[in-house]
Amino acid sequence: MKKYSQIFQGTAFSSKSPKEVQIQKDHLFCINAAGVIEKVVSPDDTDYQSLLIEYQDEANFHRLAEGQYILPGFVDLHVHAPQWAQSGTALDIPLYDWLNTYTFPIEAKFSDLDFAKKVYQDVVSTLLANGTTTALYFATVHKEASILLAEICAEKGQRGLVGKVVMDNPDQTPEYYRDADTATALSDTEEFIQAVKEVAKRAKQGVYPVVTPRFIPSCTDEALKGLGELAAKYDAHVQSHCSESDWAHGYVQERFGKNDAFALNDFGLLREKSVMAHCNFLSDDDAGLFAETGTAIAHCPISNAYFANSVIPIASFQEKGVEIGLGSDISGGFSPSLFDNVRQAVMSSRMLEDGVNPALPAKERGVPNSRITIDEAFYLATAGGGDSLSLPIGRLEENFAWDVQIIDTTIETAWLPVYDAEEKLHDIFQKIMYLARPENIREVWIQGEKVHVR
The missing domain is CATH 3.20.20.140 (Metal-dependent hydrolases)
Known part of the structure; x- marks a missing residue:
């Protein structure tokens, strides 16, 4: 199996079109050495479990915690x-x-x-x-x-x-x-x-x-x-x-x-x-x-x-x-x-x-x-x-740069009002967009490199 520089597991929000947000629940994002998304794997894909088995105990595997979400930078x-x-x-x-x-x-x-x-x-x-x-x-x-x-x-x-x-x-x-x-x-x-x-x-x-x-x-x-x-x-x-x-x-x-x-x-x-x-x-x-x-x-x-x-x-x-x-x-x-x-x-x-x-x-x-x-x-x-800008950025898709912000909705000083464990993910997305503060931005990655951590 191909080796990746980084793999992230979590729920992400990205633009499917100018009018529609794509929700990628519990996806794997496989990042190559150039800092580019080489593969996006959904839980329904055949190699999802095999990737988890191979990488989940490695230092380059990043599993988002409960209440954390991925947004494009x-x-x-x-x-x-x-x-x-x-x-x-x-x-x-x-x-x-x-x-x-x-x-x-x-x-x-x-x-x-x-x-x-x-x-x-x-x-x-x-x-x-x-x-x-x-x-x-x-x-x-x-x-x-x-x-x-x-x-x-x-x-x-x-x-x-x-x-x-x-x-x-x-x-x-x-x-x-x-x-x-x-x-x-x-x-x-x-x-x-x-x-x-x-x-x-x-x-x-x-x-x-x-x-x-x-x-x-x-x-x-x-x-x-x-x-x-x-x-x-x-x-x-x-x-x-x-x-x-x-x-x-x-x-x-x-x-x-x-x-x-x-x-x-x-x-x-x-x-x-x-x-x-x-x-x-x-x-x-x-x-x-x-x-x-x-x-x-x-x-x-x-x-x-x-x-x-x-x-x-x-x-x-x-x-x-x-x-x-x-x-x-x-x-x-x-x-x-x-x-x-x-x-x-x-x-x-x-x-x-x-x-x-x-x-x-x-x-x-x-x-x-x-x-x-x-x-x-x-x-x-x-x-x-x-x-x-005519650059491959701004989307969480294959062949786009891994430029992301990891949003944490559970920060004590910037708690987002998410009380229902079954709350619709699009509703959570809207709350993030309207209520998030800098404290909620846990990490920022650019071209596969961590450039900011709170």
């Missing part, structure tokens, strides 16, 4: 790593003022590598403790500090996709925090890509460079064009902000006479490996272009409540075939937990469908068919994120 599609230093502050002012008064001054401090190391080590550890196994990071304009973030992801075992931010437009960026000039922005980005590819050679889980124009207002046309060319040259992931707020959306229309999506596409920045954050104001044509190019949306429900001036019609965009995942948007979103963002995604969708203005008649108050369920929001945080 979360995929966070939008994290401003340096903004961890300002999380939870100044969320009551407009986006433009927030950036210039708080965010840019904080990010400018990352020219100091000691300061950068302190913040970046903490944010990566915090996300791991919250069950985030893959994160798509904006760093800052500083090449060295951005490479440092990739190195920290590699060392801590998190699958990190890291971008050195480009901001070269003097009309929309402060003098104390921008790239020296366009040529420097592009050469630093190329050197950053090459450096991160070297870092990736020692990261089993994968670390990836990301082409990162902050958003159209912060970049010149020449920079946007050059970044599109670099993305094509290195087949790199791309990330930016797209049609986030009334101000940002209006700025691009005034500058280019078109929406963000078509402007970004003109510069070669919409592609299969592109993820655009927010996208609240996409038109039907914009959404069609996203679907056509394979560009994904990073839905940031907590952040959107503060800065996006609207609720994004997620259900509508999914119907149009757009790939969508979930993002925390630290620190526009105050919480590092995708559990919190899953919950807010459901609540925001319900508010969009039901409407928020009680002065209007009920049938005129909302947007029909806008709600999503907790099962659908879970998909966004896991499989949807993996699909958005």
Whole structure:
């Protein structure tokens, strides 16, 4: 019989489809040396008992205790790593003022590598403790500090996709925090890509460079064009902000006479490996272009409540075939937990469908068919994120990475109300998604390696 590096026995929840959760009761998950799920065995399969007999007394056999469950690790599609230093502050002012008064001054401090190391080590550890196994990071304009973030992801075992931010437009960026000039922005980005590819050679889980124009207002046309060319040259992931707020959306229309999506596409920045954050104001044509190019949306429900001036019609965009995942948007979103963002995604969708203005008649108050369920929001945080990044992650299926969080519902300080031994497993899943706290995350594994234990 084939030898496996690890075997886990337990009940798991994974997305069967964007709308349906698959319950794998008492399954065996057989992990190979590469940290990939090589075989999933149900109790009804013929080799289930023989695998148990061979492995159950071995050190690499992991039997979950009563009240413990397996979830895929979360995929966070939008994290401003340096903004961890300002999380939870100044969320009551407009986006433009927030950036210039708080965010840019904080990010400018990352020219100091000691300061950068302190913040970046903490944010990566915090996300791991919250069950985030893959994160798509904006760093800052500083090449060295951005490479440092990739190195920290590699060392801590998190699958990190890291971008050195480009901001070269003097009309929309402060003098104390921008790239020296366009040529420097592009050469630093190329050197950053090459450096991160070297870092990736020692990261089993994968670390990836990301082409990162902050958003159209912060970049010149020449920079946007050059970044599109670099993305094509290195087949790199791309990330930016797209049609986030009334101000940002209006700025691009005034500058280019078109929406963000078509402007970004003109510069070669919409592609299969592109993820655009927010996208609240996409038109039907914009959404069609996203679907056509394979560009994904990073839905940031907590952040959107503060800065996006609207609720994004997620259900509508999914119907149009757009790939969508979930993002925390630290620190526009105050919480590092995708559990919190899953919950807010459901609540925001319900508010969009039901409407928020009680002065209007009920049938005129909302947007029909806008709600999503907790099962659908879970998909966004896991499989949807993996699909958005074009990586084999986010599902508990064969040939997918063993990226998981072990949830313990019996923690004394974070007890989940499960009193009936015969309670339906889907009901337990819902309780986990709505009530779990970091204390409930007993272990986190990435690419077959344990990276966090509580």
